[in-house]
Amino acid sequence: MLLCRMHSFGEKFSKQQWFKEVAGQREILSLFGGVKLEDVRGMRAPFLQIGGNKMFEMLHEANFTYDSSMPVFENNPPFWPYTLDYAINHECMITPCPSKSFPGVWEVGMVMWIDLRGGRCSMGDACSNPPDDDGVYKMLLKNFNRHYKSNRAPFNLFYHSAWFNTQHHKKGLLRFLDTILAKGDVWLVTNWQLIQWIRNPTPNSRINSFEPWQCNPRDRPEPCHHPTVCNVPYQGGLRYMKTCQPCPNVYPWVGNTGFGSKGARRK
Secondary structure (H helix, E strand, O other), rough: OOOOOOOOOHHHHHHHHHHHHHHHHHHHHHHHHOHHHHHHHHHOOOOOOOOHHHHHHHHHOOOOOOEOOOOOOOOOOEEOEEEEEOOOOOOOOOOOOOOOOOOEEEEEOOOOOOOOOOEEOOHHHOOOOOHHHHHHHHHHHHHHHHOOOOOOOOOOOOOOHHHHHOOOHHHHHHHHHHHHHOOOOOOOOOOHHHHHHOOOOOOOOHHHHHHOOOOHHHOOOOOOOOOOOEEEEEOEEEEEEEOOEEEEEOEEEOOEEOOOOOOOOOH
């Protein structure tokens, strides 16, 4: 999933600006990160500031599978992911939300958690996090059980990477994962794997042979331990970037990703 980093005002973006930012970032990941273009299937808008119909028109036309940017206040029972074949059926917390139909585009909503103080948050690190690993564990389990003991809507684990730099956060999370994965009917999957299961619900008795959930390392390239450091011109100066792909002639950026260009070089 793409987590966009632009810090402009997404609600004011044109469809073409969304194309440059999101589809462009997918191209850069493919060109210089070695990620297959078709493997980047979803996105999250910066600051969760979605762009209404213009953003979802881009997702539909660029053949993205899903967005995961909309906080969902209603959490008892929690919302399942849904397609935008029809209008959204929950409160629009950050406008503008889509008002048109975008057949085949999914929304993996950010169903809100409730922290141990009663506050709500759409990402785990936005909650009032407890000061020890036992509190982190209890907060996670409390929110998980609201899903598990009601309609079994998928429980989202959305974090920024900095959250894991605090040792007791990580310790509490690992304890939580050990607890839920011991149940025998809980799986840790990606958004894309989740959507594949919703499209083709498979009972527990056959889940171990459910093809979309298989892990085949042979489908992946070998790890790159020694990337090339590229010295690339940009706006009259130089920028440095590491990649295991051929170095570009121009620094890849919004509106000039280098996708489709034959001018790559290796330094």
